[in-house]
Every structure is written in structure tokens, then in C-alpha cells.
Amino acid sequence: xxxxxxxxxxxxxxxxxxxxxxxxxxxxxxxxxxxxxxxxxxxxxxxxxxxxxxxxxxxxxxxxxxxxxxxxxxxxxxxxxxxxxxxxxxxxxxxxxxxxxxxxxxxxxxxxxxxxxxxxxxxxxxxxxxxxxxxxxxxxxxxxxxxxxxxxxxxxxxxxxxxxxxxxxxxxxxxxxxxxxxxxxxxxxxxxxxxxxxxxxxxxxxxxxxxxxxxxxxxxxxxxxxxxxxxxxxxxxxxxxxxxxxxxxxxxxxxxxxxxxxxxxxxxxxxxxxxxxxxxxxxxxxxxxxxxxxxxxxxxxxxxxxxxxxxxxxxxx
Amino acid sequence: xxxxxxxxxxxxxxxxxxxxxxxxxxxxxxxxxxxxxxxxxxxxxxxxxxxxxxxxxxxxxxxxxxxxxxxxxxxxxxxxxxxxxxxxxxxxxxxxxxxxxxxxxxxxxxxxxxxxxxxxxxxxxxxxxxxxxxxxxxxxxxxxxxxxxxxxxxxxxxxxxxxxxxxxxxxxxxxxxxxxxxxxxxxxxxxxxxxxxxxxxxxxxxxxxxxxxxxxxxxxxxxxxxxxxxxxxxxxxxxxxxxxxxxxxxxxxxxxxxxxxxxxxxxxxxxxxxxxxxxxxxxxxxxxx
Numbered sequence: 063x064x065x066x067x068x069x070x071x072x073x074x075x076x077x078x079x080x081x082x083x084x085x086x087x088x089x090x091x092x093x094x095x096x097x098x099x100x101x102x103x104x105x106x107x108x109x110x111x112x113x114x115x116x117x118x119x120x121x122x123x124x125x126x127x128x129x130x131x132x133x134x135x136x137x138x139x140x141x142x143x144x145x146x147x148x149x150x151x152x153x154x155x156x157x158x159x160x161x162x163x164x165x166x167x168x169x170x171x172x173x174x175x176x177x178x179x180x181x182x183x184x185x186x187x188x189x190x191x192x193x194x195x196x197x198x199x200x201x202x203x204x205x206x207x208x209x210x211x212x213x214x215x216x217x218x219x220x221x222x223x224x225x226x227x228x229x230x231x232x233x234x235x236x237x238x239x240x241x242x243x244x245x246x247x248x249x250x251x252x253x254x255x256x257x258x259x260x261x262x263x264x265x266x267x268x269x270x271x272x273x274x275x276x277x278x279x280x281x282x283x284x285x286x287x288x289x290x291x292x293x294x295x296x297x298x299x300x301x302x303x304x305x306x307x308x309x310x311x312x313x314x315x316x317x318x319x320x321x322x323x324x325x326x327x328x329x330x331x332x333x334x335x336x337x338x339x340x341x342x343x344x345x346x347x348x349x350x351x352x353x354x355x356x357x358x359x360x361x362x363x364x365x366x367x368x369x370x371x372x373x374x375x376x377x378x379x
Numbered sequence: 380x381x382x383x384x385x386x387x388x389x390x391x392x393x394x395x396x397x398x399x400x401x402x403x404x405x406x407x408x409x410x411x412x413x414x415x416x417x418x419x420x421x422x423x424x425x426x427x428x429x430x431x432x433x434x435x436x437x438x439x440x441x442x443x444x445x446x447x448x449x450x451x452x453x454x455x456x457x458x459x460x461x462x463x464x465x466x467x468x469x470x471x472x473x474x475x476x477x478x479x480x481x482x483x484x485x486x487x488x489x490x491x492x493x494x495x496x497x498x499x500x501x502x503x504x505x506x507x508x509x510x511x512x513x514x515x516x517x518x519x520x521x522x523x524x525x526x527x528x529x530x531x532x533x534x535x536x537x538x539x540x541x542x543x544x545x546x547x548x549x550x551x552x553x554x555x556x557x558x559x560x561x562x563x564x565x566x567x568x569x570x571x572x573x574x575x576x577x578x579x580x581x582x583x584x585x586x587x588x589x590x591x592x593x594x595x596x597x598x599x600x601x602x603x604x605x606x607x608x609x610x611x612x613x614x615x616x617x618x619x620x621x622x623x624x625x626x627x628x629x630x631x632x633x634x635x636x637x638x639x640x641x642x643x644x645x646x647x648x649x650x651x652x653x654x655x656x657x658x659x660x661x662x663x664x665x666x667x668x
Contacts, residue, residue: 363605369629370430372437372606 068272069307076272079230086229089268092260092296101291104335105328114327115365118358119157121326122149124344126184126315128163128352129379130191130283136171138379139164143175145377150359153366159355160344161214165190166203169210184214184249188239191253191282193218197235204242215239216249216350218282219266221256229269236273249315249348250275254293255285263293267300277313283350288318291332298336301346311340317350323361326354352379390420391567393428393591394574396435397584402592403427410567413478421567424592426600429559432588433606436530436557439585444527444555448503455499455552458580462492468572469541476540476566490645491545497648498549505554505653513661520664525657527555528633529608532601534594534615534623540566542644544573547611548587550652559588559601561614567591595619602626602634609633609656613641 068076075085109117127146129138143162150156161182162172172183185207189195200217207215217239223231240248250270254263270278278297281288294316301312314337316329326349333341341347356376363371390407392399406423443451462469466488474484506525513521531551536543540563551558562570574589590597594614602610603626610632612623617639627634635655 369603369626370433370600370605372433372604375605 067308072272072307076233079228082229082233082269082272083227086265086268089261089264092264094260094292097260097292097295101295101332104331105291107328107331109327109331111365115362117327117330118323118362118365120342121323121330121349122355122358122362123157123160124348125159125355125358126161126163126317126348126350127159127355128283128317128350130163130165130186134165134168136168139168139171140175141377142379143172143181145355145379146176146181147179149355150362150376153363156359156362160348163214163216163350166207166210166212169207169212173211182213182247183211184216185210185212186216186218186251186282188217188235190216190218190251191284193220194222197238200235201238201242204239208242208244208246212246214247214249215243216251216279218251218253219270221253224257224262224266224269229265232266233269233273236270236275240274247276248274249277249279249313251279251282251317252297253282253285254280254289255287260292260296263296264300267297268304271300271304271312275312277315277348279315279317279348279350281316281318281350283318286319289316289320289350291328294329295332295336298333298341301341302337311346313346313348314341315348315350320349320351321353322357323354326358388417388419391422391571391591393422393424393432394571394578394587394589395428395432395585396438396588397578399574399578400428400431403431410565412475418475418568421571421591424561424590424597426597428590428592429597429600429604432559432590433530433532433601433604435585435588436559437606439583440527440529440557442583443552443557443586446555448506448555451553451555452499452502454581455495455502455549458576458582459492459495459499461576461580462488462495462573465572465576466492469569472568472572473541476563476568477538487539487542487645491542494542494545494648495549498553498653501550501650501653502553502555505650505657508650509654509657509659515663518666520666521661522664523659523661525554525654526660528656528658529556530606531556531558531656532598532604532607532610533558533560534598534601534610534612534619535560535562535570536641536644537563537565537594537614537616538641539563539644541569541573543613543641544570546644546648547613547652548573550648551611551656552582552586554653554656556609556656557586559607560590561594561597561601562589562591563614564591564593598623599626602632603629605630607632609635611635611637611652613637 146159161184163184187203188200252266360371402422404425407420469488470484509525515521602623612620
């Protein structure tokens, strides 16, 4: 179970289930009032004019344009891919989004539509969104996504096992999925809305980082509450601490419920203040969102045109 | 009650999305009567209040335009009922704002209530008057129905604070459009009371949003806004109207043609205002299919 490259205190933690539990429960508790106050305080920071435009462009380049509906069609995925390539056709200088996020059976369509663009194709996998299935089925799900050409895999952890305290099982599963991913980046969805406490979020974050997740992601978007600022704060602290301990940069992806430019900018402020400016890049911070992109485009137009724009000027999706 | 009681001076707020928020800018300005005596403080709306109001109006548009014409008529009648209940308050505010004797103010309020009822009656009739079954030379049924244009920015008359206001707002609602209204700057109190009436009638939140402030400051933002479909520049004045028209050109808005000076609002209107906020939709339906 041990990962050889880690510093001693971390590789000890992963040597067996008891050490893992001892390590996770030994993490300092989260000051709930403090983290909520700090998140709210940073949320009031005013970003205007040139800085706002730059923040909007940064946010657009960090979007994982997502469609995870039962009603998804190949046509919808192709339309989404077209939007990812040119978010605002009237303004070709608009940055491209980071990736398109779809269900595994639609990955091939997305890959075909995005070939040569450098835009990633992310696929949810492991019995998304509940994660309630056998290990074999979950790994087959990952294999389908990777075989179809997904460059990023968004897995869900087994929240039931985590809440029952079977950390070893969650750890092994993440490692198994990581191995099945091959070259594809692995994002581990903690589904913080079901973890109940900030302490659990911190433990799950460390668990996912120890097991080799390249990104930790807040939510599936199917559970409310989805991403919140305080939860993202706790996760950003985890990746920052991971970096100071191991020297490795890992990413964070809040997903679900981020719909407006204002929200997105609040998250960017949090990234800058909690993790650091190094994380303000699409390779280390992403937004999982579907309707956020349209609002970012509208606000971008407002900044450039000097008057307010409206939803008639962007695509319906 | 003793005679030396100090009256409670009010600081009124805006009416946006069915709520009464302060101006985002935090600004207020004193409102005086026609002789310069202090009446109350009103919120001084900024461009961001315009932005919020347009978002609210857009959100409310689907529900309001999708409601049956009969239902809209009922809701507008209800507004008239509520105005009738506040007759004394309206009369006092009109008298103070416009410097009218109280009997004259009463008759202005009555005319305003009647105007509202008049437009309420038009909701389920306008489609029959402006729509048509078109005789066409082919195997088709062709018919034309008027549909509401969308969000309408209304710069309310500066002089006539109640009757003028009602005469420009009621037709917007009767067609199924939603409104962002900038009230008379120096005489905003009847508009504030009207928004209290709207809030306690059955008008859904966001269908009418009332901003108190300067038409010259807010008008251009409304006119250039990409999500506003029509604008009534009545309160902008002759110079302001030119700017409004220029700003509106970029987004091809309906800009209402209004007379140079404020018209005599007591005259019975025609359906010109209703017509301006409706877009004809013509449908060709193959026969025998």
C-alpha cells in the first residue's frame, strides 16, 4: 500500500489501515467559525475593471464545461465541444475552456469533436454519481472512459465506506482507479455535501491526496449543497499543506452551484489567498460548471462593450 | 395626540424583484414638496440597481407573459382595487408633489385608478384587435398574433407623478411585458406608494421594478442594455431622448416616439402604447394536414 516517494510520516500513514486512521484522525480539526468568516471576508473583496477582465479570462480558461444529464445526446456533446473551442464566436480572443466533462459513453464523441484543440476531455466514472457498485464495475467504467480517449477521469469516492470509517477501502479504490487511469489525470470527487463536517472534508482530502489523486473535487453537482466557499477553503489548505510537505502540486476543482461571475471571482480570490498564486492556472484549479460559462461571457462583453449584455447574445445550452 | 409630536420622516427604498432593497450605491436624496418643504428621503438608484432590476424583470418575463390574458387582467384589476384603498395617501402625495389643491389631486387619483382599470380591460381584447386571420392565396391558414416584446425600460414622466406614471406603466403590464421604471426624480413619492401597492397585489415579483433616481443618469444604461427590448423615453426630456435613441440603436430596441412636451394625461388614451410593446407573430399552417 505504501507509496515510495512520500516523506516518511506520510508513507507510514499509508502502511496499513490502522496507521491511516490514526493519521487522518490526527489531522488538526477545522475551526468552523473561523473558516466560514474568512471565506465570507475574502468574498467581499472588490475586483474591478482590468483586474476583473483578467479574472474573467482566467476563470473561462479554468472551466470544465460539463453536461451530465440522462438526456445527453451525441449532438449535445458536439454542440458543447463547439462552444468549448470558441466560447464567444464574435470575439475570437476569448480563451478556450480547459476541458469538456461528459459521461463515459459520450467520451468518444467529445474526443472526435475536440481533436487537435488541446482541450481536455474529462469523463466521470466509477458509477457516478453515487459510487454504489462493485470494484469491477467501477474499474470497467474507468477503462471505458480511458479507452475512448478521456484525458481526465473524475471518480467518486465510496462515501458510505468513508463515513463508516473504512478508510483503507476508499484508499485502495482510489489507488486502483489511479492505476486504471494510465496517463489520464485523476480527479477525486469527495461529495462534500454528504460528508457532513469540515473535519471529514479535510480527512477525505488528505486520503485522496495520499492515494494519488491529481485533483480533489468538491461535488458531483447532483447533491445539494454542492461546492461552497468554506469547503473549498479547507480543500485548498489541504493541497497547500501537501505541497509544503511533499513538494508536489495537486489541484482543486469546485463543482456544482457556481453560476455567476461574482461567485467565480470569489473562488479565484480564495485560491490566491489560501493556496497561492501558483494555483491560478487551469492545470491546478478548475470550475466544474455548465451555466457559469455563459455568465462569464456576458460579463466579459459588458467589460469590453461598456454596456450590459443579455442572455440573447450567448448560446442556449 | 399632542400637537407638538414630531412626525416620522421616512427614507424610502427601491422596489426590485418584489423586495424593497436600498440602492446598491447607498445614496439617498431629499424629496421636497412643490414649495420646497422636506417630505422624505428617497433612494438614489445607480446603474447597478438598473442591472439588478433588469435581471429581475427578465426572470419574471416568462411567467407573466405566459399567464393567460384573463389572469393578467384579474391581477391588474386587483392593483386598481388596492390603489382605491390608498386613495387618501395618493391624493395627499400628489397634492404635495405637484402643488395641486386637494380636490384636484383627488380627481387626478381617480383618473389614475380608472386608467389602470381601462388598461386591465384590454389584456384579453388586444389580441383580437391587433391579431388577424390573414387571407392568403394558397392552401394555408395564416394568422397573426401579437406577442409581448420582453423587458421594457420606462422613464416615467417628470411632471405628472401618478397619472402620468400609471399611463406609461399599465400598458406595459397589460401586454404581458415586464417593466423597469425610473420614477419622476423630484416627485417620486406616488411611485413609491404605487410600488407598495404592487407588492401587496397579486403582481408577481419582478414584473414591475421601480427605481427612484435621475432619468438622465439611469436612462442611457437602460437604453444600451442588451437585455432590454423596448424603452419609453418620456421622462428623459428632449435632450435626453436623443441620447437614449442613440444608445438604444446598438441593440435595435423599440424606442417609443413620444411628444416633445408631456401630453395632457387626463385625455383618454388609445391603444398606441399597447401596440408598441407587442410584436406580431405570423403563423402559416398547411391546410388539410
